[in-house]
Amino acid sequence: MKCRKCGEKASVHMRQHKLALCKEHYLEWVPEQTERFIKKYQMFTPAEKILVAVSGGKDSLGLWDILIRLGYQADGLYLGLGIDGGINYSHESQSLTEKFAAQHDLKLHIVDIEKEYGQPIPVLAEISHRGHGKPCAVCGLTKRHEMNRIARDLGYAVLATGHNLDDEAAVLFGNTLNWSSEYLLRQGPALPLADGLARKVKPLCRFYEREMTAYCVARGIEYIYEECPFAEGSQSIYYKELLNQLETTRPGAKLTFYLRFLEARKSGELFIEKDIERAHLHPCEKCGQPTSAPGMCSFCRTMEKVSSVPAS
Ligand code: AMP
Ligand code: FES
Ligand code: ZN
Ligand code: ZN
Numbered sequence: 001m002k003c004r005k006c007g008e009k010a011s012v013h014m015r016q017h018k019l020a021l022c023k024e025h026y027l028e029w030v031p032e033q034t035e036r037f038i039k040k041y042q043m044f045t046p047a048e049k050i051l052v053a054v055s056g057g058k059d060s061l062g063l064w065d066i067l068i069r070l071g072y073q074a075d076g077l078y079l080g081l082g083i084d085g086g087i088n089y090s091h092e093s094q095s096l097t098e099k100f101a102a103q104h105d106l107k108l109h110i111v112d113i114e115k116e117y118g119q120p121i122p123v124l125a126e127i128s129h130r131g132h133g134k135p136c137a138v139c140g141l142t143k144r145h146e147m148n149r150i151a152r153d154l155g156y157a158v159l160a161t162g163h164n165l166d167d168e169a170a171v172l173f174g175n176t177l178n179w180s181s182e183y184l185l186r187q188g189p190a191l192p193l194a195d196g197l198a199r200k201v202k203p204l205c206r207f208y209e210r211e212m213t214a215y216c217v218a219r220g221i222e223y224i225y226e227e228c229p230f231a232e233g234s235q236s237i238y239y240k241e242l243l244n245q246l247e248t249t250r251p252g253a254k255l256t257f258y259l260r261f262l263e264a265r266k267s268g269e270l271f272i273e274k275d276i277e278r279a280h281l282h283p284c285e286k287c288g289q290p291t292s293a294p295g296m297c298s299f300c301r302t303m304e305k306v307s308s309v310p311a312s
Pocket of ligand 3: 004006007008021022025
């Protein structure tokens, strides 16, 4: 297989695009595509300050690298979750994130959940009795809340995460299986600014996970290979496996699934855009972020439960 641009030996072959590229041209293609998505979905402009949520994994470190190469003003945010799982997961991912920031002379904000809320994520999950014995629900809730709080407090115009196509297609698959229309209406590459919520964008939402791996390897970015130790056996991993089986026999199926959904929603074929949900939101009594629950938001309610139980 030869590179379409220069005819040299190709090192990355993207069956879904019928495109093969050598390392050098692949490293040009990825940022070019990202720039195209940023403009297409009106994510942000070079004048705006971006906060990139970096976990130390290939997607978010790759994203930070691409945004900097494209000349955007992007600072990082790392959330210390306090997850060990026998592999020193949080510690390792934090070191790799700090190393990347230092190598490129970038600004990185580090927020440690245990310092902020008294306990690491697994303990917060245990004492709040949320999530059926797994910390993932409390972890997801906390990450969303903290990313939003910090973006808002530090005055960033927009918050960027490293979600890739495999992530987005798996979420879409789950939401479609349940016909969760509220979630389907909210899923997309760019969520507009709402009262109390930062604008959220996913510039990598059209890249396959393997494309991000190839990018990081070609760029020599050191990232954490392990997934979160609690992710094993999760529903989202199961959906990703199913979609990968589909992709093997029908290259491009994942991308089509996601892109056709975006198109259908935009043209109003799928749902009549209703604003009921946003209309029902009001500021949480404690933190001020929007919530549909009466009184406090679910994050603050969880933390309230945690602080009323003495740590063992
Ligand atoms: P996940 O929910 O683990 O699939 O991660 C999705 C995205 O959330 C990543 O690409 C990051 O942008 C962000 N993220 C996940 N974990 C962290 C973390 N500990 N600190 C900062 N951002 C994170
Ligand atoms: Fe949060 Fe795994 S439980 S990253
Ligand atoms: Zn080439
Ligand atoms: Zn709250």
